[in-house]
Amino acid sequence: MFSTVESEDSRFLRCWKEDLPVVIPKYLSREGQRVRAAPTPQAVARLAGLLAECEHAPVTVEVWQYRFDVATGKLIAQKRDEARGAP
Amino acid sequence: MNALTRAPLRYLREHRFQLPALAPPRVLPLLTMVQLLVGTADNGLLFAPLAAWFALGAALPRLLRTPLFWYVTATILGTGVYLTWESADNHRYLFVYWSLALCCAFSLPRAQQPLALAITSRWLIGLCMLLAAAWKIASPDYLSGSFFHYELLADERFAHFASWTSGLSLEQLTENRTLRESLVAGQLTGVELSQVQLHFTPTITAIAKVLTWWTLGIESLLTGLFLAAAVVRCRPRLVLVANLTLLLFAATTYAVAPVRGFGGVLMLLGLAQCESGQKKLRYVFLAAFVLMQLCPMPLMDLIVLLRLV
Numbered sequence A: 001m002f003s004t005v006e007s008e009d010s011r012f013l014r015c016w017k018e019d020l021p022v023v024i025p026k027y028l029s030r031e032g033q034r035v036r037a038a039p040t041p042q043a044v045a046r047l048a049g050l051l052a053e054c055e056h057a058p059v060t061v062e063v064w065q066y067r068f069d070v071a072t073g074k075l076i077a078q079k080r081d082e083a084r085g086a087p
Numbered sequence B: 001m002n003a004l005t006r007a008p009l010r011y012l013r014e015h016r017f018q019l020p021a022l023a024p025p026r027v028l029p030l031l032t033m034v035q036l037l038v039g040t041a042d043n044g045l046l047f048a049p050l051a052a053w054f055a056l057g058a059a060l061p062r063l064l065r066t067p068l069f070w071y072v073t074a075t076i077l078g079t080g081v082y083l084t085w086e087s088a089d090n091h092r093y094l095f096v097y098w099s100l101a102l103c104c105a106f107s108l109p110r111a112q113q114p115l116a117l118a119i120t121s122r123w124l125i126g127l128c129m130l131l132a133a134a135w136k137i138a139s140p141d142y143l144s145g146s147f148f149h150y151e152l153l154a155d156e157r158f159a160h161f162a163s164w165t166s167g168l169s170l171e172q173l174t175e176n177r178t179l180r181e182s183l184v185a186g187q188l189t190g191v192e193l194s195q196v197q198l199h200f201t202p203t204i205t206a207i208a209k210v211l212t213w214w215t216l217g218i219e220s221l222l223t224g225l226f227l228a229a230a231v232v233r234c235r236p237r238l239v240l241v242a243n244l245t246l247l248l249f250a251a252t253t254y255a256v257a258p259v260r261g262f263g264g265v266l267m268l269l270g271l272a273q274c275e276s277g278q279k280k281l282r283y284v285f286l287a288a289f290v291l292m293q294l295c296p297m298p299l300m301d302l303i304v305l306l307r308l309v
Helices: A028-036 A041-055 B010-015 B023-040 B042-058 B060-065 B067-083 B091-107 B110-138 B146-154 B157-168 B169-187 B202-231 B236-254 B260-272 B279-294 B301-309
Strands: A010-019 A060-068 A073-087 B196-199
Touching: A010 B060, A010 B110, A010 B169, A028 A041, A041 A060, A041 A073, A041 B202, A060 B146, A073 B042, A073 B169, B010 B023, B010 B169, B023 B042, B023 B060, B023 B067, B023 B091, B023 B110, B023 B196, B023 B260, B023 B279, B042 B060, B042 B067, B060 B067, B060 B169, B067 B091, B091 B110, B091 B260, B110 B202, B110 B260, B146 B157, B146 B169, B157 B169, B202 B236, B236 B260, B236 B279
Parallel strands: none
Antiparallel strands: A010 A060, A060 A073, A073 B196
16 A cells, blocks of 8 residues: 555665676566565675676665655665675 | 335435345355456466466356365465465465465364454555565665665656656656666677666656655555454444545555565455444455456556557
8 A cells, every 4th residue: 555655666786896787687676676575685695796696796686765855856866785796 | 005106316225226135155265366366367386276276166057166166276376375375466376375275274164254354454454564665674775765766767657646746758668668677788789888868857856755654654554453343343434444445545555566465365365354234344345356357457547548549
């Protein structure tokens, strides 16, 4: 039922290999969705590890969340967690 | 005396066009099958075993009124929720509870089944509304009106309603959704944003406030009415008021935002708990259920389409 903006829809992931953005491959999309639904440090670290294995390089996974500011009508994104995985 | 000497309407009522009573234990298994197939069609993992199991039920109708049938259905649905918890909508959980309710009701002697279905349905509606209202009260962004404010500006399901009531054009609302996407996925295209400005008007704030308090108010009212009807038996007038409130809730909620899964199952629960003398209300719930299947698009979309025609 409609009740809060605080849901997985408002959370998103930014993944980096050094300075390059990394696209989460399709076979890991469910892991990504799980991190968005329940962004625990363990889940973020697990995804970072899986992505690092896939990319054969260290990968950083950042969990971001946007919130809506009523006064200004702006959507503002903030980083709430991050983890680094190594192959 | 032949038929022509009687009042035609009275004759038709007595002899031909008596509507069947829509006995819940008879119609609910079939309607629930429709609801579950429609509600899980987008999930192959769940849909395939469910469709196979329901095909068996359609071929062997007696199976539909056995506890085993609904126990297996609940197991399939529950397994689906367990395996896809990260994306399972909350009405999928309600599907599981409702299948378990049918399982329990059909394990009773036939004479007790209608009452068991009615009481279980009242508890389910009452508890759903209680949890929905409680979660809203516990969410600061809901009580401040910010939740509906944002939904009106950026949720596609509200687009026509928002455009119709606030004066924002559909293009501006589409652009709001594009801006949100650029915030979420811009990094992949080299445009890493930390904030975006949505189109909005001051009217939206007022509409959001109305929606916020209307929704909380009617959900709280439904909580009280259905929990009271579940606890206090033999109060047809209380059930009538509860039913009319549920229909008002459905009309005001699902005409604006088409959440067919939740809406459909609420209408089935409504039908299941009508008193034996409320035959017409059962038909109203059935009509609402059918309409929800026919109209996956909101009322506002229909109005816009009719205008175009």
